[in-house]
Amino acid sequence: MLFFRSEELLNEWLLSKNAGPGALFTIPQLWELSQRWYQDRMSPGFHGRTMEQVQDIFNEMGLTDGFWQL
C-alpha cells in the first residue's frame, strides 16, 4: 500500500505500471481501518483472525464491493 500526494499522481503511477484501479483511501479512512485492524495486535491473546472476522471488519467499514470480498 502506497502514499500518493494526489489522485492525479496516483493515475500517473497506475499508467506507468499498467495497473488496475485498486482501492483508494483518504488518511482519516485508513486511520479508522488501522484502528479496527491493529488495535488488539499487541495483545498476547491475539491469535490471528478467521476470514469471517476479516470480512466483518471490511463490512463494518462499508468496504463491500468486489475488491473486498474474500
Add this chain to the structure above:
Amino acid sequence: MDENKLWDIRAFVYEHFAETTRAPRADEVASRFARSQEEAGSAYEELHQRHALFLKPDTHEILMANPFSGVETPFKVSANERTYFANCAWDSLGIPAALHSDAEIEAACAQSGDLIRLNVTNEQVQGSDALVHFLIPFREWYDDLSST
C-alpha cells in the same frame, strides 16, 4: 511445540519489536524460552505458516510482523521516543494503532517522491490530504505479500 508456547513466542516477538524496534533473532527466542535454536527456528516457521509473522525466504529471520518491519523501509514511524519501520502506508498508521501511542510518520509519495508527514495525537490523525492506494485485493495478499 505446544500451542500455548507458540503463541507465547508470537507475543514475545511483538513485545520485542515494541521495546527495541527490531525483531528478535531465533537465538534470542531460544534463550528467552530455554529452547534450542532449532526449536525456536521451527516455531518461527510455524508462525510464518499461520501468517502470524513472515520470514525472509529460506531463513529464520523475521521480515515482517505486521505492522512492524524487520528491515528498514521508506515508512518511518516515531513513537514512544523510538523509530520504527512499517511495511507499507497502511502499516505506518498501524504502528500507532497497535501501540495506542502518539506518532509522527514520514514517508514519500510513490510517484513524485514528495515528503508525506502525518501526526497521530490522542488517537486522531492530522496533517495530510494524501491518499493511500491498495493495488491488490486482500484475498490475494498472501500470494506475494511484498507486492501489496
